[in-house]
Amino acid sequence: MKITLDISKLVEDGKLTPTEADRLKALASHETGSLAVNILIGFGVLAVAAGAVALVPTPLTAIGLGVLLFIVGGTVALNRVQQWTVLGQICSVVGALMFSGGVVAYGEGSLASMLIVTAVLALAALAARSSLLTALAVLAASACLGARAGYSHALYSLAIFEPTLTVVLFSALALLTYQASKNFPADFERIALTAARTSILLVNFGFWIGSLWGDPLVLLRGMGRADSPALLDEIVVPAWVFSLGWAVVLLAAALFAVKANRRWLVNTAAAFGAIHFYTQWFERLGATPLSVLLGGLLMLGLALALWAFNRRSAPAAA
Structure with missing residues (x-):
């Protein structure tokens, strides 16, 4: 378990002696140094992997390197080598991503390749205890239904x-x-x-x-x-079914989140509630000065209500 403490404040309040503070600072300095070494080595691994793929730019190269890096990361995790934990996580995540990219490229983005990537990322997330890989596995599953995002200038x-x-x-x-x-x-x-x-x-x-x-x-x-x-x-x-259903679901989710003290869900429901409101507001009224003014006032009211809830909520599980 990791916690954050204001050492100077604790010493000023008399809750920590200067000697204890110095000891904690020394331990933190050691942890910071280990983290820096892990990150530097991780960047080195990334550079070597990227260089190898650039020299032999084929999907099979990415797949092979991905498997190798994930094995290295998994070995560190299984042997519980504490000082190399961050490096092991970097290798596991990069390995899983390289393998997935290679599979998608080899399969030319086919449904079969996306299903393989989804399964591999899910298994890799469990093996590496990685929240990032978990999120990517769910997103890969959505891609099996055609979901995608893009960016241009x-x-x-x-x-x-x-x-x-x-x-x-x-x-x-x-x-x-x-x-x-x-x-x-x-x-x-x-x-x-x-x-x-x-x-x-x-x-x-x-x-x-x-x-x-x-x-x-x-x-x-x-x-x-x-x-x-x-x-x-x-x-x-029809669109109105989604519009009405979305409003009902957001309201139900917000009520459940308040009752269960799930602040992440409260904030998410509020954020998408605002998106839903503005989408329908401007779709119906257009972007006129009056509609913008009224929409802004209503959203300020929602923001104040959400701020008050977060102030009252205890720091329970989100």
């Missing part, structure tokens, strides 16, 4: 082609991993909660996209029987 983009499936599947995953987290040891509890939180973000993104354009259920049509294409063409989930 001064422009960010988000694409979710199956809003309904995204909402349903990742709601189920969030509920499953949240319930599982209650019965797991600390390391795996953190991983399960990371999966639940990432799933919640994807559920909100699915609602967001659906509230703007609805869902023509393209995947369902593609899987439909050839003898009833006309019936499937008529199945469209």
Whole structure:
């Protein structure tokens, strides 16, 4: 367990003697030095791996190096070599990412390659006790449904082609991993909660996209029987269903979060509530001076209410 202490303040308040403070500072200095060495070696490993891939730029090179780095990181973790913990984590994460990138490149972004990446990242997250890999595994699962993000000059983009499936599947995953987290040891509890939180973000993104354009259920049509294409063409989930459903889900999530004292969920519900409000507000009223003024006043009220809640809440599990 790691904690943060203000040593100078504790000495001033008489809760810590100068001798004890010096001892704690010496221990912290040793830990800082070990962290610096681990990070420097980690950058060296990254440079060597990047150079090798640049010299032999093939997917198989990335896959091979990824497996090698993950084995090195896993060996450090399994042997519990405390002074090299950070280096082991770096090697595990970089190895898993290189392997995943190689598989996607080799499979040219096919569904099979994304399913392999999802499974590998999930297993790697469990083996390395990595929250980052856990989040990436959930995002890779969303990519199996066509979800993607992009960036060009001064422009960010988000694409979710199956809003309904995204909402349903990742709601189920969030509920499953949240319930599982209650019965797991600390390391795996953190991983399960990371999966639940990432799933919640994807559920909100699915609602967001659906509230703007609805869902023509393209995947369902593609899987439909050839003898009833006309019936499937008529199945469209309208945007208002997502808009209304999103508002109900956000309200229910906020009420549950307040009752369970889950501050992360409260803040997330508030943030996406603001996004939902502004999206619908400006879609209906347009960006006029009056609509901007009224929208800003309403959002200030929400921000003050959220600030008051965070002030009252005890620092319980988020």
